[in-house]
Amino acid sequence: MSTFKRKASSKTVGSLAGTRASPFSPCTILTSSGIASLDDILGGGLPLSCSLLVIAPDTHSSYGELVQKYFISQGLASGQKVYVIDDDPGQFVSGCMWHSSGTASPEGNKGGNEIGHEDGVEIAWRYEHLKPFQTTVSASRFSADDDFCCAFDLTYRLPEHVLDRATQSSQLVPLDASTDWTKLLGVIAEGLGTSSVPVRICIPLLGSPGWGDPHPKDVLQFVYSLRTLLRRFPHACASVGLPPYMSADGWGGPGWLNKLGWFFDASVTLSGFSDPSLSLMFPSYHGSVNIHALPTPHGLLPTSDRSSTLRGMWSASGSRENNMAFKCTRKRLVFETHHLDVEGGVGERRTGGRRERTVKGGAGLQVELEVEPNIEGSAAASAERNQTGSSTKKKRVTFRGEKRDWYDF
Secondary structure, eight states: OOOOOOOOOHHHHOOSTTEEEOSSOTTOEEEOOSOHHHHHHHTSSEETTOEEEEEOOOTTOOHHHHHHHHHHHHHHHTTOEEEEEESSHHHHHHTOEEOOSSOOOOTTTTTSOOSSOSSOOSSOGGGTTSOOOOSSOOOTTSOTTOOSSOOOEEEEEOOHHHHHHHHHTTSEEEEETTSOHHHHHHHHHHHHHHOOSOEEEEESSTTOGGGOSOOHHHHHHHHHHHHHHHHHSTTEEEEEEOOGGGSSHHHHOTTHHHHHHTTOSEEEEEEEOOSHHHHHHOTTOSEEEEEEEOOOTTSSSOTHHHHOSSSOOOOTTTOOOOOEEEEEOSSOEEEEEOOOOOSSGGGEEEETTEEEEOOTTSOOEEEEEEEOOOOTTOHHHHHHHHHHSSOOOOEEEEEEESSOOSOOO
């Protein structure tokens, strides 16, 4: 009898609802966060038995809660069991987004800036064979009947009949945050022991006023117990958010966020552009994305280093990780690569044959197009006209700045 065994394919391994196997580690089962670009940052999705921490220090926005709503909506759409722990879990879930009844446009198809259009390139013929420039990943690889990552629309709310059906069938289990923390973990552990489908545990605002007046040690103990619970039941995952006043080291002492990050497998900070100068400098984005930790369930290095498109870790020798930001449009939340706008941008002004650009708070740069006059009486001009049969004008572009550059090319 032969001792060789055929390796199981990734499709047979990830047979649970709303999951798939990682292409780099078949023993790692991934589930989607509901945002295709965030899944790319995490390495294809959030692995089961792992937890995600979303930090949003901006007090004037709720981007962290928006990520948690995506997490809940994806669990309900894929047929997974969802636990929600909040001050008012019913009201929080009712504000979640949903996909349209028809075929919604996949996220990311219009997220990047393309050079041309389908009919042809309008800039120049030499750019026709270049790939379109995109700042985010495309979710078009997910088919319409695939339940791994749905294309949610922020203009659609969770239907009441879907919410009632999920509550009656115990697919959605709301838990009040004012309950004793030990009892909450006991209820979740009991449900995990009897569930045959993947389970999601969502805590939008851990330590909010509805939780009472917790001490930093109590928060760390609760998070450690939650992580132990996930390791005990490998078919569950969790997503936790923090209120703005707990998203700084001043609340839990020096190194508070660093301590808290050790208890989570993945940690991401969404820093909104509360400073007006940043909003003027980067008008296409609403905030920056900082990655503190990435999940490594069955290895020493995260799979995101090899599979992520947005991070840009394609060369281990010397390439740097891309700067990332997020923007919230009318229909979706997108994570993109963070870069400066095109030279000139919205502050560029063209008047006649001269182009001017004004930069606030810095040195201005003027680009002038100089045309050398054609001397009719010169012998060189006469000889050139005799050879070409027409008169030519030489053009030269000069750059003039207010101060000297630090380097020259």
